Amino acid sequence: xxxxxxxxxxxxxxxxxxxxxxxxxxxxxxxxxxxxxxxxxxxxxxxxxxxxxxxxxxxxxxxxxxxxxxxxxxxxxxxxxxxxxxxxxxxxxxxxxxxxxxx
Amino acid sequence: xxxxxxxxxxxxxxxxxxxxxxxxxxxxxxxxxxxxxxxxxxxxxxxxxxxxxxxxxxxxxxxxxxxxxxxxxxxxxxxxxxxxxxxxxxxxxxxxxxxxxxxxxxxxxxxxxxxxxxxxxxxxxxxxxxxxxxxxxxxxxxxxxxxxxxxxxxxxxxxxxxxxxxxxxxxxxxxxxxxxxxxxxxxxxxxxxxxxxxxxxxxxxxxxxxxxxxxxxxxxxxxxxxxxxxxxxxxxxxxxxxxxxxxxxxxxxxxxxxxxxxxxxxxxxxxxxxxxxxxxxxxxxxxxxxxxxxxxxxxxxxxxxxxxxxxxxxxxxxxxxxxxxxxxxxxxxxxxxxxxxxxxxxxxxxxxxxxxxxxxxxxxxxxxxxxxxxxxxxxxxxxxxxxxxxxxxxxxxxxxxxxxx
Amino acid sequence: xxxxxxxxxxxxxxxxxxxxxxxxxxxxxxxxxxxxxxxxxxxxxxxxxxxxxxxxxxxxxxxxxxxxxxxxxxxxxxxxxxxxxxxxxxxxxxxxxxxxxxxxxxxxxxxxxxxxxxxxxxxxxxxxxxxxxxxxxxxxxxxxxxxxxxxxxxxxxxxxxxxxxxxx
Numbered sequence: 001x002x003x004x005x006x007x008x009x010x011x012x013x014x015x016x017x018x019x020x021x022x023x024x025x026x027x028x029x030x031x032x033x034x035x036x037x038x039x040x041x042x043x044x045x046x047x048x049x050x051x052x053x054x055x056x057x058x059x060x061x062x063x064x065x066x067x068x069x070x071x072x073x074x075x076x077x078x079x080x081x082x083x084x085x086x087x088x089x090x091x092x093x094x095x096x097x098x099x100x101x102x103x
Numbered sequence: 104x105x106x107x108x109x110x111x112x113x114x115x116x117x118x119x120x121x122x123x124x125x126x127x128x129x130x131x132x133x134x135x136x137x138x139x140x141x142x143x144x145x146x147x148x149x150x151x152x153x154x155x156x157x158x159x160x161x162x163x164x165x166x167x168x169x170x171x172x173x174x175x176x177x178x179x180x181x182x183x184x185x186x187x188x189x190x191x192x193x194x195x196x197x198x199x200x201x202x203x204x205x206x207x208x209x210x211x212x213x214x215x216x217x218x219x220x221x222x223x224x225x226x227x228x229x230x231x232x233x234x235x236x237x238x239x240x241x242x243x244x245x246x247x248x249x250x251x252x253x254x255x256x257x258x259x260x261x262x263x264x265x266x267x268x269x270x271x272x273x274x275x276x277x278x279x280x281x282x283x284x285x286x287x288x289x290x291x292x293x294x295x296x297x298x299x300x301x302x303x304x305x306x307x308x309x310x311x312x313x314x315x316x317x318x319x320x321x322x323x324x325x326x327x328x329x330x331x332x333x334x335x336x337x338x339x340x341x342x343x344x345x346x347x348x349x350x351x352x353x354x355x356x357x358x359x360x361x362x363x364x365x366x367x368x369x370x371x372x373x374x375x376x377x378x379x380x381x382x383x384x385x386x387x388x389x390x391x392x393x394x395x396x397x398x399x400x401x402x403x404x405x406x407x408x409x410x411x412x413x414x415x416x417x418x419x420x421x422x423x424x425x426x427x428x429x430x431x432x433x434x435x436x437x438x439x440x441x442x443x444x445x446x447x448x449x450x451x452x453x454x455x456x457x458x459x460x461x462x463x464x465x466x467x468x469x470x471x472x473x474x475x476x477x478x479x480x481x482x483x484x485x486x487x488x489x490x491x492x493x494x495x496x497x498x499x500x501x502x503x504x505x506x507x508x
Numbered sequence: 509x510x511x512x513x514x515x516x517x518x519x520x521x522x523x524x525x526x527x528x529x530x531x532x533x534x535x536x537x538x539x540x541x542x543x544x545x546x547x548x549x550x551x552x553x554x555x556x557x558x559x560x561x562x563x564x565x566x567x568x569x570x571x572x573x574x575x576x577x578x579x580x581x582x583x584x585x586x587x588x589x590x591x592x593x594x595x596x597x598x599x600x601x602x603x604x605x606x607x608x609x610x611x612x613x614x615x616x617x618x619x620x621x622x623x624x625x626x627x628x629x630x631x632x633x634x635x636x637x638x639x640x641x642x643x644x645x646x647x648x649x650x651x652x653x654x655x656x657x658x659x660x661x662x663x664x665x666x667x668x669x670x671x672x673x674x675x676x
Contacts, residue, residue: 003513009616011517011550015524015543017609022528024601030578031528034540037571038524041547052554059641062633063649065559070653073566074660080578081664087582088670205538237635240561247569251541254576258534270580277573302636 008049015042029083029093033076040072106229108136140232144221152381153183159430166434193370198261201367205259210368210375212252217379219245220386225308227399227415238307239291242390243284246345249383250276256376257364268363271441272354276345278448283341285456286334289463290325290394296467307390311398319402326395329480330463335395337456342391342429344448346384349433353441388425389418396421451490458486512553520546533579541572556633 015038022035044065051061087093111132114120157172157180164171172179197206222232223241235241250273257269294313295303303309317323325331344351354363365376392398401417404410439447462479469475523543530536544567551560642650 003510006617007513008550008554010613011521013609013612013616014521016612017605018521018524018528020608021602021605024604025598026528028533030533030575030582031536034536034575035528037540037567038527038543041544041567045547045550048551048554048556048559051556056632059637062556062559062638063641063646065556066562066638067649067653069559069562069566070657073571074657076571077574077660077664078667080574081667084578084581084668093582202532202534205534235557236633237557237561240558240565240635244561244564244569247565250573251538251568251576254573255538266580273573277569302640305635 005049005053008053009046012042012046012049015039015045027094027096029086029095029098030080032095033079033083036079037072037076040068044068044072104136104140104232105234107139108133111136140222144218144232148218148221148382148385149378151385152378153187155381155385155426156183156186158426159433162427162430163434166431187374190374191371195370195372196367198367200261202259202261205255206367207372209252209256209259210365210372210379213249213256213379214375214382216245216249216252217382217386220383221389223307224386224389225311225393225398226418228404228411230399230411230415231308234306234308237305239287239305239310239390239394242386243280243287246276246280246383249379252379253364256368260364260367262367264361265364265366268354268361268366272347272364275347275351275353275441275444278445279341279344279351279452282337282448282452282456283345285453285460286337286341287394289330289334289456289459292460292463292467293325293328293331307393307398310394311400314397315400320397320400320404321402324395324397324400328466329476329483330459330466331395333455333459333462333483335391337452337459338391338395339425339428340452342384342387343432344444345387346380348384348429350436350438351444352433352438353444356438384429385422385426388429389422391425392418392421396425454490455486458482513550516546516549516553519543520550534576537572537575537579540575541568544568544572558633558635558638 019035019038019042022038023032026032026035047061047065047068051058051065055061083093086098090097112129115127115132160182161171161179172182175181175185197203220242223235223238225231253272253276254269257265257267257272260266290310291303291305294310297313298304298309303313314323314325326335343349347354349356355365365373368376399414399418401413401420403413404417406413462482465482466475466479469478520543523539523541523546526539527536527543530539544563548560548563548568551557551563
């Protein structure tokens with residue numbers, strides 16, 4: 001027999017909580033971006049889980065997941081470029097030090 | 104694997120041997136059907152790697168007007184064994200500040216990740232380890248994932264030159280993946296054009312079968328079409344770059360001062376790096392054969408009994424020809440600088456690959472007869488001319504002699 | 509099937525936890541890659557093969573390499589380690605995440621959902637179907653995604669470009 005749906009949902013809930021903990025706890029901006037990627041992955045895993053268990057005949061959830069993965073990649077690209085640009089200005093990637101909007 | 108499993112099940116139920124052996128549980132048969140292809144792949148391709156080192160050294164020797172290894176065994180045939188023993192007995196030096204876990208894992212991952220490429224390579228008719236629905240995409244995914252093993256090797260050595268070499272190798276592999284994938288896209292378009300209702304598949308077996316038919320199973324090969332020839336050249340250049348062979352072997356060339364990402368590795372770990380690189384070369388040559396040279400097809404493959412034996416022979420013959428061309432390239436071509444390398448990939452190969460896709464579209468929709476041939480060939484030649492002559496070429500000025508009168 | 513699920517899940521969660529707790533940045537990245545591999549394996553288990561391969565290609569082949577280059581470009585001179593906690597207040601973030609995790613788990617552990625939707629064998633991630641849908645029904649989002657990726661590429665290059673001109 002296969003896995004009950006709630007096991008997969010629990011797995012993605014755990015991953016989301018782990019990512020959230022990382023985003024709230026770590027000081028390094030790059031680790032925060034990595035934790036956000038973990039959260040993205042948890043959400044997209046949820047999409048595919050529901051596709052497998054309920055909507056297997058339709059292709060829409062897979063489309064949703066493909067687009068979400070691509071958009072997550074684009075977002076991480078721009079986020080990391082921003083981190084590099086901020087590093088050039090502040091000489092550190094500590095999120096505590098990036099507290100003023102003034103250049 | 105599936106065919107082997109079905110074969111074992113039919114042996115168990117139909118033949119007298121099966122009835123005599125008694126009830127064998129099904130999962131035993133499935134385990135055997137999984138283990139046998141894995142062992143066969145490891146045995147065949149790792150032995151091929153060892154034999155290939157001998158072939159390469161002899162060929163390079165002959166190109167350079169010298170004999171290759173000829174002391175160990177008749178015409179040097181036991182040289183790989185001697186090399187293997189030597190490298191097993193060498194001292195394994197790990198730099199003091201090195202990251203021990205990553206330093207250990209990097210060559211292991213660099214070897215095992217490309218081994219997965221062989222699972223989707225069709226060696227003969229009905230002989231493929233796993234006939235994945237997404238065969239070719241799996242190849243490119245594995246290529247993308249092996250980049251990180253390379254980085255681990257360079258970074259874990261705690262050596263600035265290793266890190267720089269690893270970054271350069273990563274940039275090279277990632278840049279050359281793009282025209283390689285686009286060259287494969289043309290093949291996939293052709294496969295879906297040949298398929299039923301225009302529906303194709305990414306499976307490597309269907310790519311080979313789409314080249315069947317034609318005169319003695321040869322004229323259907325994709326290399327004999329204009330877009331196929333250009334695609335073959337692009338994919339071949341991508342093969343050379345992905346496995347870091349000359350002319351793209353800047354990380355590990357003999358005339359460089361340090362050896363790139365495997366500077367700090369000695370002994371068996373270095374051998375694992377070399378093995379991984381050769382395996383990538385063999386696997387990518389195998390995929391070139393699969394996609395452009397008809398895979399295991401050849402005259403006589405459709406015979407009922409002996410067809411699959413002949414298909415194995417044809418596949419390995421074509422693989423041998425491709426690998427020989429790669430070795431010849433190493434012996435005769437100079438290597439490019441790293442900036443020339445990147446410029447070549449992004450400014451020359453990528454536009455050519457895109458034009459190739461358009462050329463295939465034109466060829467297909469103009470009926471694939473003389474009209475289609477003429478238009479696509481004209482487009483490809485025009486694009487090539489524009490890119491080489493009108494592109495970023497350095498005009499050599501008139502030569503001036505500074506120290507002579 | 510069951511054992512595969514448990515093994516892959518443990519690998520995934522372990523990779524994610526290590527990714528946010530290790531000190532060394534590159535070790536964090538490598539365990540994040542392990543987490544991504546675990547999620548790709550889950551996609552294969554759920555018979556969404558194209559998504560599994562896309563996960564490997566995009567996340568491990570591109571996003572992880574990107575994070576790597578960002579780490580390399582933003583290193584301090586001395587090394588890559590640094591104090592990892594937010595002063596003494598890390599427990600606030602951890603407990604917030606813990607509370608949200610428990611809430612989510614409590615919502616999804618209902619047996620109602622499982623009883624309503626047992627595993628379906630209709631789920632076949634055929635690539636041909638996805639390809640056809642991408643160019644027929646979903647072509648506008650597809651092209652919009654291409655524009656978005658181009659914009660992200662150009663934007664990232666512009667943002668991270670060295671400001672050489674202003675240092676006159």
